[in-house]
Amino acid sequence: MNVYRTRAGLFHQFRDVLQFYYPAMIDTVVGGYAAQVDERDGYVYDARTRHLVAAARGVHNFSLGVLENGPDWCRYAAEHGLQFLSSVHWDDEREGYDWQLDCREPTDRTRYCYGHAFVLLAGARAHEAGIPGGRAELERAFDVLEERFYETEHGLYADRATPDWDSLSPYRGQNANMHACEALLAAYEATDEERFLERAYTVADRFTREVTSATDGLLWEHYTEEWEPDLAYNEDQPAHQFRPPGYQPGHHAEWAKLLALLADHRSEGWLLERARELFDAAVDFGWDDEHGGLYYTVQDDGEPIVADKxxxxxxxxxGASALLSRFDDAYAEWYDRLWAYSREHLINPKYGNWYARLTRAHERDGPNRGPAVEPGYHPLTNCWLAMRALEDEPPAFGTS
Structure with missing residues (x-):
């Protein structure tokens, strides 16, 4: 039996990831989180850089620890990170969050929707966990997203602005909108206020049904100012770490997860139908039949562009298969298959944290320290969601 079909097994993995980052990333001198932790040996390899996304994800992660009755230090760690996020990352003069700092000094003040979405997520989870200041941060981040990034005529968010908000970039992106949708859902769950759910639904509907009609229902990553697919974007940089060309199986699965979560709060039948379509697309064109695992990026016929795992x-x-398996046992089979692959290749056997990237054949081609914005957010979030799925008394998930 897959041990991750049990709450005990999932909580063990959840706790392992939390303990990998605590106390290593807690900085009591500079403040905030030194989130650049070597994924193999657990030491901080960059104690100076402070990244907005890492800060917000850290607050989110430790708040989940509080919500799941994790170790007592989760509350302190969440409060510690939120204080730095709300005071040092926030630019009071220009009313936005600074993207990157050297210790406490800003080095990049570009205003990214992606970063502000993660602050909204952090505030929502902190508020839900009873962390002081969480609600205030939720409201402040939401106000900036609505006033500076949301484009009513498209029902979607712009991507980035100059530090003084003088101009918006013409680039429009899938990723910022996906994480805005995630954060809005969290804000709804934390407050029970319909305005957040309505906005999350609008973004999901607009992007996953209307915008994607131009690419036969598949999720392209990069768009023009008018939300037309920019199919040539970064085509000369196929291995770009954050904005590669091609289709990403991981984002198809991630949107499937979000639509399944939305379906828990909305009655529209298309949500689960589209969630199934997107997950099926992720594994149909993304699964590597030779080596196992999902490719990073592919062409629309499934030919890999970047075959790394x-x-x-x-x-x-x-996480997506856990939620969908409540309705169809075929997704429970994928849940087991994905866990088996991940245990064999992607989870550090020494600490239980997850490796950022391996080659197609599961080798390392460098130090693999992981991106500076990733303090365990993905595994913690999806273990937590799988634990919630087990509580729902589903027809399929949790059976042998």
Missing amino acids: YGWVHIEAI
């Missing part, structure tokens, strides 16, 4: 891709697919 990323940890976040597989744990997102695990």
